[in-house]
């Protein structure tokens with residue numbers, strides 16, 4: 001059963017989508033006041049320390065803009081990692097991700113590929129120094145536009161490990177055809193999860 005924070009994020013996703021469908025309307029003034037009233041309620045509960053702490057210490061990502069179930073910016077996608085190390089997720093991109101009319105914004109493609117390439121690396125870290133694996137380089141090729149409202153598959157696999165340097169490649173495909181392909185270099189930071197107080201090594 002979804003947790004309350006997931007429910008709220010879902011409600012916010014619905015609203016963001018609707019806001020991109022309405023035109024100027026007299027009701028918008030009232031909606032703006034209502035939203036500020038809700039934000040005032042949230043602000044009263046705000047705990048300055050919580051978001052960063054939660055991201056660092058949770059076992060599953062809940063706040064990131066791709067898979068984060070508590071982040072309304074995220075669709076969110078569910079990434080599965082197969083036994084052969086291939087990471088993949090399915091997603092129907094909607095209006096909040098639009099760039100050219102009816103098409104996915106290219107920066108959003110980069111975001112989703114970065115994320116799924118990262119998860120393809122999280123499965124196999126043998127021989128990699130035990131730091132956080134961060135993106136050092138991401139190279140993209142946009143072959144075809146990605147249409148909104150159609151099922152897209154984002155997939156990635158690790159291609160090599162060389163000391164602290166790990167490489168992965170992946171693509172966004174629609175209807176079985178590659179629309180965007182990516183190659184990424186990820187480097188294990190010198191800072192290790194064990195150096196961060198209270199960290200469980202989740203990210």
Ligand SMILES: CCCCCCCC/C=C\CCCCCCCC(=O)SCCNC(=O)CCNC(=O)[C@H](O)C(C)(C)COP(=O)(O)OP(=O)(O)OC[C@H]1O[C@@H](n2cnc3c(N)ncnc32)[C@H](O)[C@@H]1OP(=O)(O)O
Nearest residue numbers: 061079081114115118122134135136137187189190202203
């Ligand atoms: C269903 C499965 C569930 C699993 C759940 C798992 C939990 C997941 C949790 C959560 C979700 C994940 C969310 C994904 C997030 C996506 C990834 C990001 O967004 S990461 C953030 C963006 N990236 C940065 O902020 C990096 C910023 N840069 C740096 O910190 C440094 O520059 C760093 C660490 C990359 C390198 O710095 P140095 O000082 O440690 O590196 P030096 O020692 O100089 O270099 C090492 C080697 O790498 C090369 N190198 C360094 N930087 C390079 C670069 N940019 N390009 C090419 N080569 C580079 C060097 O030439 C050197 O090579 P030679 O060993 O000599 O051969």
